[in-house]
Amino acid sequence: MSTTSPAVEPDSAAPGEHRFGLPTATALVVGSVIGTGVFALPSALAAYGPVSLVAFVVVTVGALALALTFGSLSRRLPGSGGPYVYARDAFGDFAGFLNAWSYWITAWAGNAAIAVAWVGYVEVFVNEGHATGWSIAIALAGLWIPAVVNLSGLRNTGALQVVTTVLKFIPLLFMATVGLLFVESGNFGEFNASGMSVGGAISAAAAIALFSYLGIEAASVAAGRVRDPRRNVGRATVLGTLACAAVYILGTLAVFGTVSNADLQASTAPFTDSANAIFGGEWAGQVVAVAAVVSGLGALIGWTLIVAEMPKAAAEDRLFPRQFATTRRGVPAFAVVVSTLLASVLVVVSYTSFSNVFTTVVLLTVLTAVIPYLFSAAAQLYWLATHGRATRWPHLVRDVVISVLALGFSFWALAGSGYQAVYYGVFGFFLGVPVYVWLKVQRREYGEPGRAEVAVAPPVLPPADAAVVQVTGVLLPEQRQTTNGSSAAAAPTRVS
Numbered sequence: 001m002s003t004t005s006p007a008v009e010p011d012s013a014a015p016g017e018h019r020f021g022l023p024t025a026t027a028l029v030v031g032s033v034i035g036t037g038v039f040a041l042p043s044a045l046a047a048y049g050p051v052s053l054v055a056f057v058v059v060t061v062g063a064l065a066l067a068l069t070f071g072s073l074s075r076r077l078p079g080s081g082g083p084y085v086y087a088r089d090a091f092g093d094f095a096g097f098l099n100a101w102s103y104w105i106t107a108w109a110g111n112a113a114i115a116v117a118w119v120g121y122v123e124v125f126v127n128e129g130h131a132t133g134w135s136i137a138i139a140l141a142g143l144w145i146p147a148v149v150n151l152s153g154l155r156n157t158g159a160l161q162v163v164t165t166v167l168k169f170i171p172l173l174f175m176a177t178v179g180l181l182f183v184e185s186g187n188f189g190e191f192n193a194s195g196m197s198v199g200g201a202i203s204a205a206a207a208i209a210l211f212s213y214l215g216i217e218a219a220s221v222a223a224g225r226v227r228d229p230r231r232n233v234g235r236a237t238v239l240g241t242l243a244c245a246a247v248y249i250l251g252t253l254a255v256f257g258t259v260s261n262a263d264l265q266a267s268t269a270p271f272t273d274s275a276n277a278i279f280g281g282e283w284a285g286q287v288v289a290v291a292a293v294v295s296g297l298g299a300l301i302g303w304t305l306i307v308a309e310m311p312k313a314a315a316e317d318r319l320f321p322r323q324f325a326t327t328r329r330g331v332p333a334f335a336v337v338v339s340t341l342l343a344s345v346l347v348v349v350s351y352t353s354f355s356n357v358f359t360t361v362v363l364l365t366v367l368t369a370v371i372p373y374l375f376s377a378a379a380q381l382y383w384l385a386t387h388g389r390a391t392r393w394p395h396l397v398r399d400v401v402i403s404v405l406a407l408g409f410s411f412w413a414l415a416g417s418g419y420q421a422v423y424y425g426v427f428g429f430f431l432g433v434p435v436y437v438w439l440k441v442q443r444r445e446y447g448e449p450g451r452a453e454v455a456v457a458p459p460v461l462p463p464a465d466a467a468v469v470q471v472t473g474v475l476l477p478e479q480r481q482t483t484n485g486s487s488a489a490a491a492p493t494r495v496s
Contacts, residue, residue, distance in 0.1 A: 020225055020226045020227065020232075021226075021227050021232070022232045022235060022236055025219045025226045025232050025233065025236035026219075026235075026236040026239050026240050026243075028218050028219055028236070028240075028302055028305075029215065029216060029218050029219050029236050029237055029239075029240025029241070029244075030169065030240045030243055030244060031164060031218075031298045031299055031301070031302040032214075032215030032218035032299060032302040032303055032306060033212070033213060033214070033215040033216060033218070033240060033241070033244045033299075034168060034169065034172065034244055034247070034295060034299065038172070038212050038247075038248055038251065038252075039117060039120075039121060039269070039270070039271050039292040039295065039296075040117035040120055040268075040269075040270070040358055041208070041209065041211070041212050041252065041270075042252050042255040042256060042259075042264055042267075042270040042271070042274075043264055043265065043266075043267045043268070043270045043358075044208050044358060044359050044362065045205055045208060045209065045252070046193075046256075046261055046264035046265040046267075046270075047193065047194060047265055048192070048193060048194045048201050048204065048205040049188070049189055049190050049191055049192050049193030049194065049201075049261065050188045050189070050191050050256060051191055051192045051193075051194070051198060051201045051202060051205065052201070052202075052205035052208075052209065053249070053252065053253060053256065054202055055201075055202045055203075055205035055206040055209050056205075056206075056209045056248065056249055056252060057249065058202065058206055059206050059209045059210050059212075059213065059413075060213075060245045060248070060249065061405075061409075062210075062405070062406065062409030062410075062412075062413070063210075063213040063216055063241055063245070064238075064241055064242070064245070065402050065403075065405040065406040065409060066216060066217075066373055066376075066377070066406045066409070066410075067216050067237045067238050067240075067241040068238060068402050068406075069376060069377050069380050069402060069403055069406045070082070070216065070217050070220045070233075070234070070237050070376065071233065071234025071235070071237050071238055072234070072380055072399060072402075073086045073220065073376060073379065073380055074219075074220045074229060074230070074233035074234050074237070075230050075233075075234055076383070077089055078229035078230045078233060081100075081221065081224075081309070081310055081313035081314070082103070082217045082220040082221035082309075082310060082372075082376075083099050083103055083217060083220075083221075083310075083372035083373070083375060083376045084096050084099045084100040084103065084310050084313060084314055084372070085313065086099075086375070086376045086379040086380070087099040087372070087375040087376065087379055088317070088319075089379065090378070090379035090382050090383060091375070091378075091379065091382075093317075093319060094436065095375060096314065096317070096319060097314065097319045097320070097432065097436050097439075098371070098375075098429070098432060098436075099371070099372045099375050099376075100310050100311060100313070100314040100319065100320060101429070101432035101435070101436075102368045102369075102371040102372055102429055102432070103221075103310050103368070103369070103371075103372045104307065104310060104311050104339070105368040105425075105428050105429070106214065106365055106368040106369040106372070107303060107306055107307035107310070107339065108307050108339040108340070108342045108343040108346070109343070109346055109361060109364055109365045109368065110211075110214055110303060110365045110369070111143060111300055111303050111304065111307065111339070111340070111343040112139075112143070112343040112344075112346040112347045112350065112361055113211065113358060113361040113362050113365050114142075114296055114299050114300055114303065115139040115140075115142040115143050115296070115300065115343070115347055116139060116347065116350065116351075116357050116358050116361060117296065117358055118138075118139070118142045118292070118293065118296030118297075118300070119135050119138045119139050119142070120268035120269050120358075121269050121272065121289045121292035121293050121296070122138050122142075122289075122293055123135070123138070123268065123269075124269055124272055124285065124286060124289040125286070125289070126138075130268070132351055132352070135351060136347060136348055136351050139347045139351070140344055140347065142296060142297070142300060143300065143340050143343050143344055143347070144340060144344075145297065145300075146297060146300035146301040146303075146304045147304050147336055147337065147340040149301050149304075150301065150304045150305055150308070150331055150336050151328065151329070151331060151333055151336060151337075152329070153329040153330065153331065163298075164294050164295065164297060164298025164299075164301065167291065167294045167295075167298075168291050168292070168294050168295030168298060169243075169247070170291075171287065171288055171291035172247045172251055172291070172295075173247055175251050175254050175255070175271060175274065175275065175288070176246065176247045176249075176250035176251040176253075176254060177250070178278075179250075179251070179254030179255070179257075179258060179274060179275075179278060180250065180253065180254050180257075182254075182257070182258050182277070182278045183253070183254060183256075183257025183258060184257060184258070185257070186260075187256065187257050187258060187259060187260050187261065188256055188257060188261065189260070189261030189262075190261075193261065203412065203415060206412070206413065207363060207366055207413055207421075208359065208362055208363065208366075210366050210369075210370075210413050211362040211365060211366050212244075212248055213241070213244065214365065214366070214369050215299075215302070215303070215306070216237055216240065216241045216244075217237070217372075217373075217376075218240075218302060218306050219232075219233045219236040219237050219240070220233050220237065221306050221309050221310055224309075224313075225309075251271070254274060255270050255271060255273075255274040258274045258277045258278055259273050259274050259277055269285070269289060269292070271285075271288045271289075271292060272285035272286070272288050272289045272292075273285065274288075275287065275288040304336055304339070304340065305331075307335065307336070307339040307340075308324075308331065308332035308335035308336045308339065309332070311324040311332070311335050311339075312324055312325055312327075312332040312335055318439070318443060319436075319439065320439075321435075321439070324338075346361065360420070360421075363420070363421035364421050364424050364425050364428075366413065366421070367414065367421045367422060367425035367426075368425050368428065368429060370410050370413045370414050371429065373406070373410045373413075374407065374410035374411065374414075376406075377403050377406035377407040377410055378407060380399070380403045380406075381400065381403040381404065381407060384396065384399055384400055384403060388400070
């Protein structure tokens, strides 16, 4: 069924509304993917040892399969909403709502994780003793500055996204190239330092590494704001993912090879430590720290836009509270404020409740992100199975293989999230069910929209048979006859 709404019309921009071209859409993907997560990731992966680099390669293959899947889906459904729109189109309102709800959790919880990692690099310059109160204050500033930028208007958001993407990509590319010249094998340590089996270590490390690719769907979520989305969204998604993959794998390899594994596990700013090890002194590390701070702000600006777009699309379809559809200067202001408030609460709770704040929030975010990814891959596979005969066979085989790979990768990523993340993630996911019930009650709907509710009156029985039915509740064949032997007329049906 087609459930395209006004929120997903590809060319329905208001007069004078700013639209993203291919460079800006690609910058949105890269800016959303490369936040501070990659700058903190080597420390989180160090506990597994160099085997985590194998996990990174596997995750990269899965991320590319997802990127190609999103590209194919965006060509068929080129409007804002991304995974929400894809799931709703294939599987109906409830699946669409669950995807919007899960992705919304991913977006604001992911902002909290980015802010936590961002704090580590800000504290290269201030609060070097890592006092918890000041760390929380810095993280909250990192959440609310991007929110204010978004509330100021979409044009400012797009311009800052391009600038911050360039500023952070150059230092990462430098580390991923020049840094490789300073790698020493002795720094890598034991190949599998986790104490787990190699397969278990790869799976667990992959769940963390996947966080670094969250955001590859950013262009599809904001597709309604992209010029020529059928062409540009898919290209921006694939180009952005490839660019990120190159700097991720090579940059993490450089950090692993320039900082000892023991020091890396205790580091809050691993790229800074790596730069200092390469060049000596502290100036190089401080330059990288500045790049990480800029990177984090750019990612948070992009994600604050994304965190509002999907609930806005769902609200316009009456599958989210209607307040999420309200806009100010073209920006869903209510969604931005509420999402930032929730991210702020998660930051405060995480700093006061978890010893390993970054990893805990990352795994929660990955779990809720994988659910929309899984539904998106399933939606593509479902469409190919039902409509794929219209596609040329070589293209059909290629698309099926990519979709199956993306689906399998999503299930695999779920398995590596860990029990704590699964507990909190599933609890948050199913909190959406009472919200959906409330929305259905508000709309006075039962079942799928547009389905007629049929009430059938009980059959007319002769007086002699009434007692039998009352006692047994079963109507025997001979009891369906009237007193003169003819069949009783069917009771009229009422269609409401």
